[in-house]
Amino acid sequence: MSAEPAPEVRARRSSAVHDLRTVAGRALRAIPREPEFVVPALVVPVFFFVVNIGALEPIAEQGLVTDFKAFQLPVAIVFAVTGISRASALVTDIQGGYFDRLLLTPVRRVALLFGLMVADFVLVLSLAIPVVGLGFALGVRFETGFLGVVVFLLLSAGWGLAFTGFPYAIALKTGNPGAVNSSFILFFPFAFLTTTFLPQEALTGWLATVADYNPVTYLLSGLRALVLDGWEWGELLGAVVAVLGVAAVSFTLALLALRGRVSRS
């Protein structure tokens, strides 16, 4: 027990990028150590992809959709990336006191949130890649080529990132693991009250109306265009606006919750 601290070692405030990289690095290290969170996130989209194709392909291709596998690939991607976040780990930090330890450092408070989101972006991208690979294995081809695949993945990961604001807002506001788990309910209206199974023109009644206001409708439209139609700039713009719109709302909620959590009052 004879630790001799060096007198010249002094703490100092780091750059914002350094803070972000440090927090993100810790979150990324944790991901492979928690396979219980990653494995279901991969199994669910693959399951739905295979089952939807098996059950609906013969019906859907009777005049509604030309290539149902290509039509379903964006759905599988949305299922894979929506609701994936480190919000549960954040709640564990809050409850266990480790979040306080982080607050006792001069780290920028926003880095404690955005650092986790950087890790989320990497994770959702990693989850999207094997799902696209499965699509290729089943014969799906991109009209937009390799670059289209890259844009497809980035747009999907962007959506996944935009959605993370909701669980983070709940985690920071409540510090309650149960509340964070129940945030998964948000996934259902986004994922199912849209063109999940049928194209927009085939929807009728209230579902058609809700789908018109659901940002996922425009995201799926943009993603499908990349696979089935080529560079349809209008569809792509709609998808980007939908992602940015959801990000604006969810990030605002998350930042407000962060402000409340670190306010000291």
Added chain:
Amino acid sequence: MAGSAIVAEGLQRSFAGALAVAGVDLDVAEGEIYGFLGPNGAGKSTTVRMLCTLLAPTSGRALVAGHDVQHEADAVRLRIGVALQDAALDDQQTGRELLVLQARLFGLTRHDTERRLRELTELIDIGDALDQRVKTYSGGMKRRLDLAAALVHNPDVLFLDEPTTGLDPVSRARVWEEVERLNRDLGMTIFLTTQYLEEADALAGRIAIIDRGTIVAEGTPNDLKRSIGSDVIIARFEGDASTAQSSVLDVAGVEHVSVHGDELTIRVSDGDAAIGPVAVALHGCGVPVRALTLRTPTLDDVFLELTGGHLHATDEERAE
């Protein structure tokens, strides 16, 4: 002459209208070990959380390492190390990862981080476990890692909030040793909260006793103990002790008598001389005496004298 490491003036904190800390004044000198002694719920942790920038005071102000805790919070954070009541660690990281992360958040260079890790590895004394995940650590190992995390950036002021609560005697002795060494060798100011009398007695140069959000006494352990007399006779009865109180008031050498349930605390100037006459006086008081003890005063006696309750008694017991 050393300056002040911690200064607080009228520090208050309330939660939903209830005052948890009711106007604390402090002046802790650089290089001092300052003990903050009080029972659970007395306001110790709330005071620490205000001093280390986790909680804003409702009123009053505090300077730590020369910086205002409310308006210069980042400057304070760069100069302090904090080990809170429960070891605040991340079970998924290894001990090494946790310390490196802590060093990076405090802006240490890679070279300084490696150097501090080498130095602190001896303090942690957990061998190869440093590269294992924290979830595999014992309670004592977690506390030592938590202390190392608080020290990684070489702070000037160290806050230890009940550092040995729940530790076995060996781990507790080790923490005491390290606290003394940090203070002796590095001149580190240490603000230590505790509910253990012997801990405050053994470590602290000065002690503040806090009860229900207010400091009720402050001084060196010896001064505090001397303040209630040279010796103390404790008489325990089979029944209400108040009946016996008047019988010893006039005994030679008795300075003060107080009643606490079935117990009389008799302060005397010379215990050896007074114990005999006191025993005789109590024998004739009509209430059977169960035990009679002569000893030098402890901090618990000081606490009892000032607050009417023992340090480990519950609020209900003290209210009786």
